[in-house]
Amino acid sequence: xxxxxxxVSLPVIRRLPKYYRYIREMQQNGVAKISxxxxxxxxxxxxxxxxxxxxxxxxxxxxxxxxxxxxxxxEISKLLFSEDNKIEVILIGVGSLGQTISKWIIHETRGYxxxxxxxxxxxxxxxxxxxxxxxxxxxxxEYCKKNKPTMAVLCIPKEPARTLAxxxxxxxxxxxxxxxxxxxxxxxxxxxxxxxxxxxxxMTLGYRLRNE
Amino acid sequence: xxxxxxxVSLPVIRRLPKYYRYIREMQQNGVAKISxxxxxxxxxxxxxxxxxxxxxxxxxxxxxxxxxxxxxxxEISKLLFSEDNKIEVILIGVGSLGQTISKWIIHETRGYxxxxxxxxxxxxxxxxxxxxxxxxxxxxxEYCKKNKPTMAVLCIPKEPARTLAxxxxxxxxxxxxxxxxxxxxxxxxxxxxxxxxxxxxxMTLGYRLRNE
DNA sequence: TAGATTGTTAATCGATTAACAATC
DNA sequence: TAGATTGTTAATCGATTAACAATC
Numbered sequence: 292x293x294x295x296x297x298x299v300s301l302p303v304i305r306r307l308p309k310y311y312r313y314i315r316e317m318q319q320n321g322v323a324k325i326s327x328x329x330x331x332x333x334x335x336x337x338x339x340x341x342x343x344x345x346x347x348x349x350x351x352x353x354x355x356x357x358x359x360x361x362x363x364x365x366e367i368s369k370l371l372f373s374e375d376n377k378i379e380v381i382l383i384g385v386g387s388l389g390q391t392i393s394k395w396i397i398h399e400t401r402g403y404x405x406x407x408x409x410x411x412x413x414x415x416x417x418x419x420x421x422x423x424x425x426x427x428x429x430x431x432x433e434y435c436k437k438n439k440p441t442m443a444v445l446c447i448p449k450e451p452a453r454t455l456a457x458x459x460x461x462x463x464x465x466x467x468x469x470x471x472x473x474x475x476x477x478x479x480x481x482x483x484x485x486x487x488x489x490x491x492x493x494m495t496l497g498y499r500l501r502n503e
Numbered sequence: 504x505x506x507x508x509x510x511v512s513l514p515v516i517r518r519l520p521k522y523y524r525y526i527r528e529m530q531q532n533g534v535a536k537i538s539x540x541x542x543x544x545x546x547x548x549x550x551x552x553x554x555x556x557x558x559x560x561x562x563x564x565x566x567x568x569x570x571x572x573x574x575x576x577x578e579i580s581k582l583l584f585s586e587d588n589k590i591e592v593i594l595i596g597v598g599s600l601g602q603t604i605s606k607w608i609i610h611e612t613r614g615y616x617x618x619x620x621x622x623x624x625x626x627x628x629x630x631x632x633x634x635x636x637x638x639x640x641x642x643x644x645e646y647c648k649k650n651k652p653t654m655a656v657l658c659i660p661k662e663p664a665r666t667l668a669x670x671x672x673x674x675x676x677x678x679x680x681x682x683x684x685x686x687x688x689x690x691x692x693x694x695x696x697x698x699x700x701x702x703x704x705x706m707t708l709g710y711r712l713r714n715e
Numbered sequence: 716t717a718g719a720t721t722g723t724t725a726a727t728c729g730a731t732t733a734a735c736a737a738t739c
Numbered sequence: 740t741a742g743a744t745t746g747t748t749a750a751t752c753g754a755t756t757a758a759c760a761a762t763c
Contacts, residue, residue, distance in 0.1 A: 512753080512754070514754065514755090515754095548755095549755075549756060549757090550756095551755070551756050551757065551758090552754095552755065552756075555754090555755080555756090565762090565763065566761065566762045566763050567761095567762060567763035568763060
């Protein structure tokens with residue numbers, strides 16, 4: 292019985308990817324169950340916190356027994372990314388950083404689909420990046436109205452990012468991965484900025500959890 | 504009179520780069536002073552928090568008047584990065600991501616100096632990346648003992664990162680920018696991982712503040 | 716002096732940790 | 740049944756916000 296998502300605090304959400312990685316590893320190693328205290332030890336936290344966290348989402352565990360790794364893995368996977376319901380992402384700016392990040396999205400993330408890219412460089416328009424077509428930036432508005440992508444990856448400089456962000460919000464973009472040299476949350480309290488933690492094995496999808 | 508650094512909480516440290524950007528902008532626009540309440544309004548926080556934050560580092564303000572922009576800019580700059588005391592960074596892994604990140608370090612960060620890079624690819628060894636020589640990864644240990652770099656940027660896959668991290672720690676590396684697909688803090692509670700928030704105009708240098 | 720605004724102490728709020736009853 | 744371990748309520752801790760005295 293899952294609880295209203297906006298009851299889940301940001302600290303809890305931030306911990307989910309770490310849980311996910313450990314549990315995935317255990318599953319791969321054939322571990323069948325784990326107790327909150329064992330999990331706490333390897334996570335570097337307390338058993339209390341582990342139980343509190345899991346109980347935000349409903350009772351995953353069995354009293355007297357512990358937590359079943361498969362159940363845990365499935366539940367946390369569902370929370371972080373439902374494969375059958377990938378989030379549509381568009382890339383703005385297909386420069387060196389944009390191309391690298393696209394590869395990363397394709398290969399290293401789950402739950403996201405790179406649907407299209409946009410650039411102003413005529414040499415790039417019409418080509419594609421990691422399977423996504425590169426459109427003229429002028430077609431951005433039309434594209435968004437038609438396809439309603441959920442998130443945008445910004446790989447453009449500060450100034451264009453500053454001017455483009457509010458437009459994107461008005462076009463229905465609900466979240467950003469912002470690689471521009473500009474803090475989007477500045478003057479845009481509406482914007483849910485989810486910076487990618489590249490060093491984190493999976494990004495914190497607080498965005499999804501808090502908005503769905 | 505600066506207060507013992509370990510008294511400064513992580514939330515405060517995380518807010519510093521945002522303060523920095525706003526204040527830099529004001530300085531560039533010729534603004535001379537600002538009150539905590541004005542700053543709070545544009546930061547999206549409370550005047551109380553602004554004053555509490557600044558007072559962690561000593562009295563920047565003037566009662567009855569407000570905060571002098573130049574003083575604020577200088578003090579926060581000093582906290583985030585002292586130009587005359589740049590942190591030595593080494594890059595591990597000169598692939599596509601490594602090269603892109605190097606450019607970013609050179610062009611978009613302050614307070615860091617890319618001193619050397621390491622790779623196992625013979626085609627790269629001997630060349631350089633953004634002015635830093637690319638060494639054979641085998642020379643890593645010797646290099647660290649001799650030059651004592653402070654931080655390492657990891658742009659290598661998960662497995663090499665996992666095995667290399669403890670070695671780097673034992674070689675005196677105090678912080679990481681971790682772009683590998685592996686959470687370094689896992690099983691290494693000693694490691695101060697500072698993931699780069701590329702989307703943040705400046706990275707949170709909690710590392711420096713908490714360690715110096 | 717009066718008004719404004721900081722520095723700092725006190726109150727509130729939220730997150731973490733501890734405790735324990737429920738139950739496998 | 741006894742031991743183990745969860746789910747959940749209570750206690751603690753820390754961060755944010757409010758209040759106000761100090762002072763420019």
